[in-house]
Amino acid sequence: MTTLPATTAKKLGLLIDLDICVGCHACAVACKEWNEQGLAGPLPDADAYGAEPDGVWFNRVHSFELDALDQQPASTLHFPRSCLHCETPACVTVCPTGASYKRESDGIVLVNPDTCIGCKLCSWACPYGAREYSPSEGIMKKCTLCVDRIYNEQIPEAQRQPACVLACPTQARSFGDFGDPESKVSLLSLARDGAALMPELGYQPVNRYLPPRKKQPVCSASESERLQPAELPSALRWLDKILSR
Amino acid sequence: MNPALSVIFFSTLSGAGYGLWFWWASSLLGHNRDYGIKDYVTLAMGAVFVISGLLSSTLHLGRKQRAWRALSQWRSSWLSREGIAALLCFVPAVALAFTPLHGGMQKGLALALMALSLITVFCTAKIYHCLHTVPAWRHASVVPLYLITALYTGGLWLASIFAIWTFAPALALLALLTLGLMAGYWRNNDHAPMPSRSSALGLPEARTVRVFENPHTEANFISKEMGHVLARKHSSRLRELCSLFGFVLPTLACIAAWTLNLPVLYSLAAILGMLGVFIGRWLFFAEARHVVSLYY
Numbered sequence: 001m002t003t004l005p006a007t008t009a010k011k012l013g014l015l016i017d018l019d020i021c022v023g024c025h026a027c028a029v030a031c032k033e034w035n036e037q038g039l040a041g042p043l044p045d046a047d048a049y050g051a052e053p054d055g056v057w058f059n060r061v062h063s064f065e066l067d068a069l070d071q072q073p074a075s076t077l078h079f080p081r082s083c084l085h086c087e088t089p090a091c092v093t094v095c096p097t098g099a100s101y102k103r104e105s106d107g108i109v110l111v112n113p114d115t116c117i118g119c120k121l122c123s124w125a126c127p128y129g130a131r132e133y134s135p136s137e138g139i140m141k142k143c144t145l146c147v148d149r150i151y152n153e154q155i156p157e158a159q160r161q162p163a164c165v166l167a168c169p170t171q172a173r174s175f176g177d178f179g180d181p182e183s184k185v186s187l188l189s190l191a192r193d194g195a196a197l198m199p200e201l202g203y204q205p206v207n208r209y210l211p212p213r214k215k216q217p218v219c220s221a222s223e224s225e226r227l228q229p230a231e232l233p234s235a236l237r238w239l240d241k242i243l244s245r
Numbered sequence: 246m247n248p249a250l251s252v253i254f255f256s257t258l259s260g261a262g263y264g265l266w267f268w269w270a271s272s273l274l275g276h277n278r279d280y281g282i283k284d285y286v287t288l289a290m291g292a293v294f295v296i297s298g299l300l301s302s303t304l305h306l307g308r309k310q311r312a313w314r315a316l317s318q319w320r321s322s323w324l325s326r327e328g329i330a331a332l333l334c335f336v337p338a339v340a341l342a343f344t345p346l347h348g349g350m351q352k353g354l355a356l357a358l359m360a361l362s363l364i365t366v367f368c369t370a371k372i373y374h375c376l377h378t379v380p381a382w383r384h385a386s387v388v389p390l391y392l393i394t395a396l397y398t399g400g401l402w403l404a405s406i407f408a409i410w411t412f413a414p415a416l417a418l419l420a421l422l423t424l425g426l427m428a429g430y431w432r433n434n435d436h437a438p439m440p441s442r443s444s445a446l447g448l449p450e451a452r453t454v455r456v457f458e459n460p461h462t463e464a465n466f467i468s469k470e471m472g473h474v475l476a477r478k479h480s481s482r483l484r485e486l487c488s489l490f491g492f493v494l495p496t497l498a499c500i501a502a503w504t505l506n507l508p509v510l511y512s513l514a515a516i517l518g519m520l521g522v523f524i525g526r527w528l529f530f531a532e533a534r535h536v537v538s539l540y541y
Contacts, residue, residue: 052464057461077448090378119315124246127377127378137307197445202377203377209446
């Protein structure tokens with residue numbers, strides 16, 4: 001049913017720290033590798049080794065340039081983009097067949113591949129570009145939050161996390177229950193003002209992004225070249241005096 | 246947005262069909278009359294438009310054989326509601342065609358056909374109007390524009406079949422109203438409020454953000470489906486063509502048909518009108534910006 005559950009027992013989602021993400025795309029590659037098989041698979045590619053490769057990915061890493069602002073220096077920002085498992089996802093309510101649904105038990109948004117007709121309206125309804133169409137299968141695909149890993153009793157408990165979280169070399173990604181105020185992700189998000197993306201659209205995304213920390217102001221080159229002899233330790237002040245003759 | 250031809254054909258063709266059925270059914274509300282050949286031509290032409298539109302809309306489905314499933318989610322989905330309303334229209338249409346009764350029964354069926362035709366077009370418009378991801382489509386003119394466009398194109402076809410002189414001034418008025426609404430929509434489209442890129446990235450303060458590197462080297466589904474830029478480049482030229490073919494020329498043709506007593510010009514008006522409305526509907530999709538474009 002594409003009507004949404006009034007509440008979900010858990011709100012599973014990802015916390016992504018934009019301060020430490022280095023834009024290595026390991027999460028995107030690990031996602032593609034895991035989801036190529038199993039529940040979500042296949043994730044087909046067309047012309048994979050040709051001139052114009054084209055394929056389905058659940059996770060895309062963008063890189064941006066931020067201009068300097070006040071004391072903040074200019075910087076790069078690496079931004080992994082995937083399904084935010086929203087609390088009020090219009091991608092689910094617009095679905096005419098009931099193939100898109102939000103789970104009452106944990107809030108994960110999924111597509112039933114057996115009833116999807118491939119009308120693509122859900123991809124139009126998603127502000128975050130999280131859904132990608134698979135032309136070879138004629139159906140819509142999306143992030144499952146690795147539902148076939150996180151509950152999988154066949155793999156060691158430590159590995160029951162989404163593939164993207166396990167792959168991240170800087171631990172910029174964490175997985176947990178945002179419905180539990182004491183969970184690690186909730187506490188981290190609270191401490192660092194975790195942001196919901198485009199909250200004005202009213203989708204109430206579950207995933208949170210930790211904004212980059214404030215950087216130290218850097219002094220300009222001309223400023224650092226100007227020597228202040230009075231601030232030097234006495235030995236260097238003496239050296240400066242000798243050499244300046 | 247990607248202007249999928251199947252969807253544009255669907256909404257212009259079936260819109261004209263429902264408009265035609267609406268006007269024809271309204272003609273049954275007055276004094277009782279027997280059907281002539283023109284009544285059957287009208288019903289059949291409406292059916293051809295509606296059915297070819299509906300078939301065209303299934304062309305862009307990835308799994309056409311599952312299309313029947315789209316009728317199940319009427320509680321939340323405007324697309325599902327549209328499908329149901331579109332099929333329900335055939336009940337009064339078929340009943341009117343095969344049981345030419347007089348009196349209350351016929352008038353009741355005619356009223357049902359009028360209401361269901363408008364409801365179907367209303368649902369079509371709501372599919373787009375309800376999407377918060379395309380700010381231009383949230384404008385108040387979108388639903389009235391779909392409705393009046395259906396009535397205008399349907400009216401042009403009715404005039405070309407019946408060729409009654411009073412149609413010319415009525416159609417000129419409808420053309421003026423439709424074009425006025427469309428111009429209002431275009432003005433809104435150029436100034437539709439987009440969220441900021443900072444908001445899309447979760448940054449606490451408004452900062453100047455530029456794309457440094459895209460996630461993929463080639464186009465992907467998102468950039469092909471949501472990132473259509475051709476129309477915005479040629480927007481003013483296409484809007485002029487839409488106004489000319491859709492409204493100015495058909496109005497002149499209708500007035501000429503009336504004053505020169507040349508009913509064939511009504512058919513010319515209908516064909517030109519459809520062409521212009523088709524351009525307008527293409528622009529409706531092709532010009533609209535999706536918020537996901539903030540990431541690119």
